[in-house]
Every structure is written in C-alpha cells, then in structure tokens.
Amino acid sequence: MKKVGLKDIALHVGVSTALVSYVLNGQAEEKQVGKEVAERIRRAAEELEYRPNQLAKSLKTRKSNTIGLIVADINYRFSSGITRAIEAEAKRKNYTVIFGSSNESSDKFSELVNVLVNHQVDGLILVPVEHAEQSILTLQKSDVPFVLIDRNFPNILTNSVLLDNYKAAYDSTVHLINQGHSKIAFINYNAQLHNLQERTRGYLAALEEHGIEHHPGWSLFVRSSHYESDMRKAIQQLVSGNKCDAIFFATDRLSISGLKEIVSLKVRVPDDISVFSFDESEAFELFSCPISHARQPLEKMGKIAVTMLLDSINKPRAVNQIYLETQLVIEKSCRE
Amino acid sequence: MKKVGLKDIALHVGVSTALVSYVLNGQAEEKQVGKEVAERIRRAAEELEYRPNQLAKSLKTRKSNTIGLIVADINYRFSSGITRAIEAEAKRKNYTVIFGSSNESSDKFSELVNVLVNHQVDGLILVPVEHAEQSILTLQKSDVPFVLIDRNFPNILTNSVLLDNYKAAYDSTVHLINQGHSKIAFINYNAQLHNLQERTRGYLAALEEHGIEHHPGWSLFVRSSHYESDMRKAIQQLVSGNKCDAIFFATDRLSISGLKEIVSLKVRVPDDISVFSFDESEAFELFSCPISHARQPLEKMGKIAVTMLLDSINKPRAVNQIYLETQLVIEKSCRE
C-alpha cells in the first residue's frame, strides 16, 4: 500500500493541502473551513487511512514531540522502574520516548546524547554516568533542554530530580542506631558518583551526631569492576575479628551480593547480624528474612522529571532542582 | 547558540550546500570534490559544530534509521534484558530505538504501534500482548517491516524470533522425571498466549510419553489479575491432600510467588518438594536453595531480532521464523 499524504487527500477531495492540514489539525473552526468540506476531508482521511508523517511535521514546526532518555543500564531495577514511569507520563503528554542505555560508559553516554540531539528530541532526561561532566557541559551550551535524574554533579548547576541521598542514608543509619546498634558497618562502591558519596556522608553524619565513634574498618568500598571478590573480602572481614553487628548496604546490588556472602558464611540475619539496604530488590522477596530498606519513589521521580522537562521546554527559566525523600520500609532484618 | 545548518557551512566556506552535503556524507571522492575545498568544508563543520538534522535527512531519504520497540512491561526481567540487547545491537548497526511499553494492554499496544509508525520508524520489534491480533494484521497490510519476539499468534504468519517453548517445557519436565519424580505439578497463567500454552503442552507431552498418568488437579492455572491469591490456593492444594512431589512453574514471576507461599507453609525445597522454574530471577540468588531453571537466551534473541528486522527492511522476502532453544540450568532444587 502506497503512503497516503496530505496531497492525496487534497486531490481526492478536490481542495488544497492547506485546507486538509487545517481540518486534520483541528483548526477547522478557527480557519473557518466550510462545514461540508471539512466533513469530506475527514472522511477521505479515514477512507484513505491517512497517517501523518511525523518527520515532516516536526521538520516544519521545529518540534518533534519526542524526548530522549538515557539510563545507565536498563537491567537495573532503578532504570526499568524509572523508564516505565517516564514512558507512561510522556505518552500521557503526547510525547514519544527515544531510548538509550549507556551501560555506565561515558563514551557511549556522550555518543548517545549526540544521536538523540541529532534526532531533534525536544529535550532529554539523563541518568549521567561517571565522567560525563564534559558531555553535560557541552549539552548546556547547545540549547536542548534536559534534566538529570538520580545522579548529578555538584559543581554543575542543572535541572535535576534527585533523591536526598544524604538524608536517606542518615535516617537509615539512625534507624539502626535506634535499634540499639553501634557497631554499624557500611558498604558502598568506591565510585566518584555524588549520589553515592552523599550516602556515605549521611552514614558518617548519623554516627557522629549520635556520639558513635567511627571505626575506619567499618566503611568499606568495593570496586564495581570486582565487586564479587571485593564483597567477599569485605564481609569476611566484617564478621570475623573486629566484629560489627549491623551492615548498611549502599545499593540493592551490594545488598544482594553481600547477603549471598553472609548466607554462605552461615551468618544469620538478623540473629547474628542486622542488615539494612538502600533500595530494594526482587531478590529480597525470597530471602529468609524480609530486608529493611530505603525505598526510592520511582514513579514520582519519573513523573516529575517529565513535567520538569516539558516545563523547561515551554518556558525556559531558572534552573530547578528537586530532592525527593525515600521511604524507610522497616522489616525484620534489624534486630532490636 | 543558533542551530548550524548545511547552508551556514556553505556560506562560510563560499560553496553550495550540495558540496557540503557530499563532503560530510563521505562522497567527496565519488563526487570528485576538490581536496582543498573538502578540507575547508570539514574544518568549517568542525568549527561551527555542525549537527546534521536527522529529521530533514530522514524526510528526504525516506529512511529514519530508527526502529520501534514495544515490550509488554519494561519491569519484566525478560523485557529489560531483551531491550538492552536490542538497543546495543541497533546502535552497533547505526539505528536508534524508539521505545514503548504496552503494559499488557492491547489498546495501548495498538496506539503505540500507530505512534511509532507515524514517527516513520524503519521497522518494528514487538512483544505482542493478548488480543493484539488485529493490530498485527493491520500492520501487515501497511508496508512497515516488523518482527515479533517471544510471543506470536499461531494463525498469523509473521517474522518472529521465538523460544521453542514446547521443547523447553518438555525437557524441563523430563528432567524432573529423570530425577525420579512422577507426581509433578505444573502452574501456569490461565492466559491465551500461545507461548504459555506451548509450555503446558510440553509438560503434558513429557508426562504422557513417559507413561505418567496426568492427574488433572496437578496442572493449575492462576489468573494474572489475582495471581497472589490464586497462587496461595494452588500451593496449599498441592502440598496438602493429594500431595505432589515436584512443581514446575511456567514463568519466573510464578516461581517467586509460589516459592514465597512454599516458604510460608514451612515446606522445604528440595527436601519436601522439588521446584523447577521456567526462566530465572534475581530473586533466586537469595533463596535458600538455588533453583533449577530453563534459561532464555535474551542476548541472542535481541540480536537476532534486530538482524532479522534489518534484513527484511533491506530486502523484503519470505517470512522468517526462528525458534531458539533454552538452556537447562541444573541446580539443587530438584532432589534425586
């Protein structure tokens, strides 16, 4: 079947393409198109199964009704959750999502930004990766609106939708303290990502403010490139020798691999050790004990990100940063 | 910063846009553009930070270098896995992915198909949902190439990349039989989806061919709308009264909710009951016993889907259906 264009309809009805365009874009009233003619145009469009060419439309109007989304890795629970929320909200607002996954590579990240910008997206929602500063700065100079989500760079002022990581980690640690723990270990990635560092900061602040001396051996940082083996060492270290009585994991992935190690060492949760996780995981559903955790408001983040982006597309103005709170979900993994 | 176009470069260098286009598209040789001029054009493009307008390009060449992807729900492990593979392979072949999630709604599915087609995608990769037959048939009449992945409709002949669900379920069941089980229960969704029905068929065939009489109460079908409560009833039924000694779950989600119920009833795996899962889950990592399962080749499926799609974009020809095999991952969850 050949593609039907405005011209075909115009020809079929015997009018100009202008009229057809007006009618099919709901400007029939405004442009005072004859009622009978309008009706014939609509019928013809129906009959001929007209599909507007969004490319031509976008080219002419300089608006693609498309937003670009780059996540760090779609296999993360965080990414798929946020993607779902963003896609749904975008659709609701009549936008289409162009998608890319950087797989935590800053090269792929900046490449993707380029591709999406070339595709004339109206704006971008980005989960930036380590070392993406340069891309972000470049992007700022182009006039493509964007908002960062989940991660940002403290020395680059951008629209962003973030978690209050500091507070979430602080509150989580306080929860452990309130449960009577004082030997609280903390395991994080050794990454530069600001959101992760904020979690460390929150943990340390909570200890300090509660007069708990921080034992250096209790905050451990695993390399994401070797997290299995680093985690093994970390857990072994924490449960032998200078034993701690609680572990706070800074991400869901860390929790899972930590818990695996804990299980293999026959250490019981919460009898032998308490566990708290930043973020949750499907894996917790089948662990011997439900894991207390800080829950990220993914739906909300996605929705706000889209709203913020469309706002800044329509009326660019001051930079906007929103910090959302996590919800502490208290289960049985931290003994009293 | 104003947008820089071919025209601006042409003006800057003092040549026509045609030359600029030739040079920047690597046709400098072919079109015998002067070496020195070509160099000046390239430099100008660099300096002015030229970004080609992909929309204009696509409009003119009638090729968007874009593929549409619709998954059933990006939160499924299957979906994110397949999305990652598809995005990566598409990128490798210089295609960009436009993404949508139908959330298992056939209305949203057909709406998404329309949106993507209007965006002039060169082709579509679809995980169809129940009752999407009509959309698929319509799509077939338009000349947009597409390939179905994971699910198809037996009475509609389309390009598709599928799992050999029958064989996978058959082999899985045989594995249970070989482990000495004969009272093997099977839990599936009560959906019309052909791939799920094939799993049921594989299970039944394995029993039959091994002379095991099939007890009707042993194949149970839960409603996806009430799967928690239906699952509860199902498991209770299977472990009390007419006890079976193994359960084969038809999907990862079913396994998780089934296992949760099993745990809450203090039934032990594999001591009291054996468990086999179709597909795997992050959740298995923390279960008390590693779960034997049939693993889907997500990477491969995604890669093949893209390849098949691009093939059919470039030289449309006979319909192509590929059935991939699963890999049985044998763990400790099925006792001897």
Added chain:
DNA sequence: AAATTTGCTTTAAACGTTTAAAGTATTATA
C-alpha cells in the same frame, strides 16, 4: 452603485537535507 465586510479557499514559501542534472573552466586529444 460603490465600498466594505464576511466566509471560504488557494498560493507559495519554508523547514534542512539529498541528488540528478546542468554548468563551467581546464586540460588532453585529434
């Protein structure tokens, strides 16, 4: 009866590219 208003419609340029086809020097061949 001329001028104006109203109601409807068309014209044509533009969006940023691509690409046949035509144009114009310069050099080589007869």
Added chain:
DNA sequence: TATAATACTTTAAACGTTTAAAGCAAATTT
C-alpha cells in the same frame, strides 16, 4: 585549432508538512 574529455561546482527540485498572505465571491453596509 577545434573538439572532447576531465575535474570540479552549482542549480533546483524534492521529501510531506505548516502557515502567513493573498484571492475571490457573496453578502452587507454606506
């Protein structure tokens, strides 16, 4: 020296829309 081939460049139409501006009857006002 005329002719042809070569090397390089421009012209201009096209892709499928949108939209300001102009056009033209018929109806209304002066």
